Amino acid sequence: MPRQHPRLASSISMPTLCLVLGLSAVPELALAETQPRHFQIPAGTLSSALTRFAGQAGVSLSVDPALVAGKQSPVLSGQYSVQEGFARLLQGTGLQLQAVGTDSYTLVPIASEGAALEIAPTTIQSLQAGAALEGERYAGGQVVRRGSQGLLGSRDFMDTPFSMTTYSSESIKAQQARTLSDMVASDPSVRTTNPAGGRFEQFTVRGFSLFNSDVSYGGLYGVLPTYSIDMEMADRVDIIKGPSQLINGISPRGSVGGGINIVPKHAGDAPLSEFTASYASDSQLGGAVDVSRRFGDQDQFGVRFNGVKQAGDTPWDKQSVDRQMAVVGLDFRGERLRLSTDFGHTERYTDAPQERVLVGALAKVPDADKVRHNYAQKWSKARTHDTFGMINGEFDVNDSLMVYGAVGARESNHDFLRHNVPISNDAGDFVVAPRGFTRDESVRTAIAGLRNWFDTGSVSHEVNLSASYFYMDFENGDTRYATGNSNLYDPVATPKPGLPTRPSSSTYTENRFTGVALSDTLGFLDDRLLLTLGARWQRVQVDDWEDGVKGETAYDEEKLSPSGGILFKATDQLSLYANYMEGLSQGKIAPGTASNEDEIFPPFISRQLEVGAKYDFGRYALTASAFRIKQPAYETNAVTRVFGPNGKRENTGLELSLFGEPVKGVRLLGGVMYIHSELKDTLDSRFDGNRAPATPSYNVNLGAEWDVPTVEGLTLTARGIHSSSQYLDQANSKKIDGWERYDLGARYAFKVEGRDVTLRASVENVLNDRYWASAGASDDSEAGLTLSAPRTWLLSTTVAF
Structure with a gap:
C-alpha cells in the first residue's frame, strides 16, 4: 500500500490562540483509542508531527501554539494506540495529553494541574502494516477520505487539488455490486454506455469515454480483465475526475474525462472468513468467499483469497451469464520494506449478449418502451478468459526517502459470435450479419519511482519521480457468415451460422507507451497552501499488421505535458483548489461498424482547467467544481460510414457532490453534474455550436440510507438516478429522451451464535421503465443506443465463519 505523508489542513504554529487539528472521529474510534494501529510519522517539528498523527488517528486536538513553538519530534514508526502514539511524540517536551471530550484532546504542561491523561509505558514495535493506512471512512463507511493518486501517492481528498471520490468495500457490498458498472451507478459524473x-x-466520465482497459489495478494499467471487472476483487474504487495523465500516465485507450483505479484486497489486522450466497433475477445463483489471515511473529505476512461463482438466466429472454473469479493477494509488512503480489483468473460466458442499437439515416429513434424481448440471436455468445497478476514493492531508504516499483502482466483470450443491430427504418427492421470475432491479448507493464520529503527553510517539499512502461499486443480474428433479417420489436430467429461467407482475416497490433514524470508539491504557510508542479514526458508507439502485411497507420510520437495544481486551506474545514492538466492520449480506432474498420488514428492532446471547493463537516462532506476539457471530436459519417476526426469538442461543466452522514442514522451519497458540450471547427463549420452527441446536460444521483431506530441492525435504502436528453449525431438531428431510474432496498445485520450475519435485498429499476440509457460514447468509435436493464431483484446473505 502507498506510504502516507498527509498534509493536513491544520497547523499548530499559526498565530492563533487555539487551533483544532485532525478530523472528526468516526464512531469506531472509542475502541480504536486503545487498540494498536500502524503509524509512520517522520521526524520534524512537533507541530507538524502532531498534525499528521491527529489526521491519521481521526481525532481532534486543540493546542496553544506557544506550547509547541520551537519543539521537535522524533520519528514515530510502529504500532500504537492513539494515546500511546501521542505519548511517544510528546516524550521530552514537557507536555502531556488531556482529554476534553469524546475523541477530543488538548495539550497541557506536565506541571499544570488538572485531569491529565495517564499513559502507560509502551513497547515500540516495527511497522507491520506498512507506511500507509487505509484512510478513515466518512460516517456510514461508504466513502473513504484517502485515495490512491498514482505519482502523487496516497492523499486525503481535502489535500488534493482535483476532484476525486473513493468508494469503500462496504459501499460495494451494500449495493450488491457484481461488476464495475453496478458500482459506478452511484456517481453523477460517471455513466455506463x-x-x-x-x-x-x-x-x-465528465462526458468522455472510458473503457475497462483504462481502469488501473493498484495503479497499473492493462492488468485487469478487458471486458468486465468483478467487484469481489476490489477493496476500494478510486474515481478521479478529469485528465489524469500526470499522475497515472497514458492509458491504453486514451481516456481523458477521468480515471478509475481498483485497489486490491489484502489481509487486514483481524482474521476474516465470510461466505456470501446471492441471487439475481431471473435465476442467477451464486456464492462468494472472502478469507484472510496474517502470519509471523509480528503478523508481517498476509494472505487473502476471494472467489466467486455465479450463473443463471437474466431478466432478458434467451440470455444467461456465467461468471467465475479467483484472486489471491499476498503481502509482507516489514519495518522498512513492504511487498505485495496479487494474481487472479476470471471467466465470463454470456449467451445472447445485447448490443447497442444503431439508428440508420432513414430511421427515427426507436421506441424503447416497445422493446419487450431480447433482440440478440439465441446463438450469439461472448466468452472471455483473463489471467493476470502484479507485484508491488516499497522501501524506506530513510525517514524522508522512499523508492517503489511495480510490475504486472495479463494474458487474455476472447471468443465472440455476435451481430450488430442496425435499424434501417421506422418499423425497426435490421439485417443480422453474424460475425465471429476472436481477440488474444498480452500485456506487460511496469513503474518505478522515488518519493522524497524535505524542507527548504519554511517551505516543505514532496518530490516524486517515476518512470513507466506499458506494452500490449493483440490479435483480432474476424469471420463473416450469411445474413438474415430480424426486427427490434418482434425479433425473428435466424439459423445458427454455418460455413463462412468470407475467409477469416486477422489484425495484429503492438502498443508501446513509455513515460517519465516529475512533480514537486511545495507547502507554504505551514502547509496551508500547497502548490503542485509537474510534467510527464510520454512516447506512444503503435504498429499494426493485417494478414501479415504492415499497416500504413503506424506512428511514433512523443510529447512533454505540463500540469499543475494549487490548494489553499482557507479553514480547517474548507479547501479551495485549481488545476491545469494536459496529456497525450492514444489515437482512436475505427469501429467495426465503419467502412475503415480498425484504422488507427494518431495520438491527440487533451487539456483541462478546473477550480473547486471542498467543505469537510467531519461526518459528511460537500464538494463543488467547475471544469473545462478540450479534445478532438470524432464521428462516423452517416453516408460514407468512414470514421475519423471532425472538429473539436469542449465540455464545460459544474459538479456538486455530497457524501457522509449529515444526520445520525441517515446517510446520503450523490450529486449533480451539468455539462455544456459544444462542437467547434467542424468541417465547413457545418456542426459548429451544436451539442456533442451522447452527452446529457444533467446527471443527477441521490442515494439514501436510514438506520431504523426501533430495529437494531435494520437499514432501509433508496436511490434515484436521472440523465437528461442526448443527441445521437453531430448534426443534432436525432435524440433520446431523458430518463429516471429508482432503486429500493434493505439490509439487516445480526448475530447467530456469535457469528455476524447480514441479509440484503434490493430491487433496481423498481418501476420497470424501458428507456435508452445512453446514445453511445460521444468521443470515440462506439456509437449506438444502450437499452436499460429491466426490473432486477438482488438478494444476498453474508455469514462470517
Missing part, C-alpha cells in the same frame, strides 16, 4: 447484458463494460 453499454447494455448491462452486453459483451463488455464501458463508461463516460
